[in-house]
Amino acid sequence: MTDAPTRPRADDNPGGADAGGRRPKRAVRPRDAASLILWRETPKGIEILMGRRHRNLRFMPGVLVFPGGRVDPDDHSASPVADLTEETRRKLEISATPARARALAYCAIRELHEEAGLVLGRMEGEVLRPDFAPLRYLTRAITPTRMPIRFHARFLIAEARHATGEIKGSGELEEIRFFALSELHQQPVANITALILSEFEAWLALKPAAREARPLIRIQGMDSRVTERPA
Template sequence: MTEAKPPVPVRPAATVLLARDGAEGIEVFMVVRHREIEFAGGALVFPGGRVEEDDRRLGGPDPLDGYRIAGIRETFEECGVLLARPKGSAALVDATRLLGIEALHRVRVAKGEQPLSAMLAEEELEPAIDGMVHFAHWITPASRSKRFDTQFFLAAAPPDQVAVHDGHESEDSVWIRPLQACQEANEGRRRLVFPTRKNLEKLARYATVAEALAACRQARVVTVTPEMVQTEAGWRLSIPAEADYGGSVFDVLDAPAI
């Protein structure tokens, strides 16, 4: 009798919904994952990645702070937006200062040659973790060959910083209205993965970034681990209703991430 294989260990990760107010409503910054990347290759996703030990050390007493730091680092690496402020200042780094910081540090941080903590210390900056509002928590099902324990955060995009994809992990980027991204995926023009789609739909409930941030600060985040379930209509994806995605059983509209 063959013994069942143990589940693949989960890797802690952070993802950032970087949002701004557009002419037709709230917009979110998304990148297209490079098609040669194994996990979610070619998919339209939010910036994010794994939590590193330096992120944990840099975080505060809140267990989520290490994830917040990872989100700040990944946002800087993937789209050149830095959610940090000069020490003692209430304002985030401005675009002029950011140009110099990016030229000196972005590639080095992205390649792991310099930890974020060293960059912040050298530039006399502190991470703006107070602006990283907990939005969602998803864990990849045990059946998958790669698994992530991902905390999602909502953050307002600094108005004078320019977001642009890195050209390595991501090959394209776009500011897009949440439901527009879903519609373009329905039309076959984009590729989404299930957690991204559901979080886009949740973000689309809000008319402005301020409204979204205020609502999410008050909301309870419920952990989601999707499961395939057999229904009378066929196989569907099941998640907890209390996670507040407008239901508990959903059609499988998107291909798996891997």
């Protein structure tokens, strides 16, 4: 995809938190994180749910990001209504234990609910019971070693038809809505987000049967595209 005309700093962190600050003396261990690319096909083309970081933030103001964040301890205790597909589970476990893989899946769904008000699964009172079955694995990215706050983010995909509810922001992000892929080329996005969007477009261009078999990559550091070893 083409570069946006206004581009924020390239040291975006995939988890969605503010990673600004001084360079650490020693490399910081990345925190596990997950983001969800919720997409739909419309008569006008493919659209993706994204939100805009508040314009008064010190780091990356006004930049569009996917719903996502770091894994919380409680993410390990989720009780899903349906489990991960074999392919999605296997790909998550390239870089995570089985328990951590499920926590990452729940993190992505939880962040979708917290940031956008949508539910992938069902609510039982105040408890979110996630539906892991619609999730598909896209890629992962690791923040550069020079950053004071680092993330090891996994990017998952789900079709919007599986989500219920109305979009309503929690205050974490502004202007949460579905953006056309073509529109995103003119929006301010960080380098890592542009790379992830490119990976998604490549995934989308494949026939459904070929998507699961495509070679896996990870984004290491600023923009290194590294081929994964088989699980």
